[in-house]
Amino acid sequence: MNSRALELLVGLFVAAGIAALFMLAMTVSNLASYGNGDGYEIRARFDNIGGLKVRSPVAASGVRIGRVTAIDYDQGDYVAVVTMVIEPRYNKFSIDTSASVLTSGLLGEQYVGLEPGAEDDYLKNGSKIDITQSALVLEQIIGQFLYSKSDEKN
Amino acid sequence: MLLSRIETLGRMTLGFIQRLGRGNLFLLQVLASMAGLVLRPALLIRQLYSVGVQTLIIIIVAGLFVGMVMGLQSYYALVDFGAEDSVSVMVVLSLLRELGPVVTALLFAGRAGSALTAEIGLMKATEQLSGMEMMAVNPIERVVAPRFLAGVISMPLLAAIFSAVGVVGAYLVAVQLLGLDSGAFWSQAQAKVDLIDDLGNGMIKALVFGFIVAWIAVFEGYDCIPTSEGLGQATTRTVVHSSLAILGMDFVLTALMFGK
Numbered sequence: 001m002n003s004r005a006l007e008l009l010v011g012l013f014v015a016a017g018i019a020a021l022f023m024l025a026m027t028v029s030n031l032a033s034y035g036n037g038d039g040y041e042i043r044a045r046f047d048n049i050g051g052l053k054v055r056s057p058v059a060a061s062g063v064r065i066g067r068v069t070a071i072d073y074d075q076g077d078y079v080a081v082v083t084m085v086i087e088p089r090y091n092k093f094s095i096d097t098s099a100s101v102l103t104s105g106l107l108g109e110q111y112v113g114l115e116p117g118a119e120d121d122y123l124k125n126g127s128k129i130d131i132t133q134s135a136l137v138l139e140q141i142i143g144q145f146l147y148s149k150s151d152e153k154n
Numbered sequence: 155m156l157l158s159r160i161e162t163l164g165r166m167t168l169g170f171i172q173r174l175g176r177g178n179l180f181l182l183q184v185l186a187s188m189a190g191l192v193l194r195p196a197l198l199i200r201q202l203y204s205v206g207v208q209t210l211i212i213i214i215v216a217g218l219f220v221g222m223v224m225g226l227q228s229y230y231a232l233v234d235f236g237a238e239d240s241v242s243v244m245v246v247l248s249l250l251r252e253l254g255p256v257v258t259a260l261l262f263a264g265r266a267g268s269a270l271t272a273e274i275g276l277m278k279a280t281e282q283l284s285g286m287e288m289m290a291v292n293p294i295e296r297v298v299a300p301r302f303l304a305g306v307i308s309m310p311l312l313a314a315i316f317s318a319v320g321v322v323g324a325y326l327v328a329v330q331l332l333g334l335d336s337g338a339f340w341s342q343a344q345a346k347v348d349l350i351d352d353l354g355n356g357m358i359k360a361l362v363f364g365f366i367v368a369w370i371a372v373f374e375g376y377d378c379i380p381t382s383e384g385l386g387q388a389t390t391r392t393v394v395h396s397s398l399a400i401l402g403m404d405f406v407l408t409a410l411m412f413g414k
Binding site: 006 | 343357
């Protein structure tokens with residue numbers, strides 16, 4: 001085989017390999033959620049975040065509008081501090097917006113749901129959400145259920 | 155009787171350690187002579203052809219069928235729970251994290267690694283390597299380094315092609331044959347598969363496996379006993395040792411990467 005055909009085939013091979021990588025990155029991975037790192041940062045304090053993780057989605061009315069960027073524990077108040085970045089085009093959340101840790105489906109992954117309030121001022125970079133609702137922990141619900149059952153008997 | 159057994163055991167252990175040391179020194183020599191390749195890219199391209207391009211067919215066919223079987227099996231397993239939309243997540247994660255790199259490396263060891271060993275071993279048996287040394291050509295730089303580097307470059311590319319073709323195979327079975335929703339197939343995968351954690355780590359695995367297979371293959375060829383029997387043994391050893399090293403290394407890498 002002459003060297004030109006050889007070089008052509010090797011070039012095609014390398015191109016096919018890179019194209020395959022590119023295709024995997026574009027179609028089956030979360031590449032789309034990487035680029036938009038910019039946006040404004042807000043904080044919320046939860047008693048319990050359940051299984052929330054860094055990079056979990058933040059959604060309003062089920063629409064993904066940002067993601068969780070950091071999760072810390074505040075030892076002073078014994079609460080979890082969740083930092084999230086919201087895409088800049090969604091900038092009209094009032095300052096009395098409430099945040100809750102929700103689960104998608106019965107056993108799905110957990111995400112932060114935002115519920116807008118009625119104030120005229122909007123959340124901006126560094127704002128804090130005051131009204132929060134913790135994740136539902138199955139053991140606690142079952143525990144409460146059992147207690148209420150035993151109360152009924154007495 | 156007993157003493158001679160113990161002697162044999164000792165000799166085998168020493169021989170093993172000696173071979174291990176020789177292999178590592180050989181690797182250093184190969185890496186040191188890598189710089190000379192910049193001046194002669196044609197050597198590398200020829201090896202990329204015989205190591206990479208000629209392995210492509212088996213990788214594509216294997217990837218397609220592995221993807222199709224995975225799609226079918228995970229569909230049957232998940233449909234009982236009404237979770238058949240997750241077929242793509244299961245197939246894509248298994249392909250990117252494990253099957254892509256591992257199966258590609260096993261096929262690569264069988265198809266390209268054995269050929270490398272046989273080629274270099276035959277050069278040694280027919281004294282071509284000694285002939286090069288006589289002409290003041292360094293055989294490691296001229297023969298071994300391009301083959302080694304071609305192996306290291308080809309493996310990640312082949313693994314990426316394997317995974318991509320596998321995903322297409324799973325798509326064909328799940329969406330075209332079994333009637334899953336095409337949008338759900340892709341969006342489920344996009345929601346659960348991470349670019350760096352899954353795709354990136356899979357490619358690192360493929361690179362490590364390529365390094366191991368290429369190293370074992372060129373060393374076995376260069377170190378073989380230059381007879382027809384020794385050449386046969388060296389080729390067998392390449393395939394067996396590469397496969398074992400790949401599977402063992404896969405466990406270590408998986409524990410390091412995903413063991414959080």
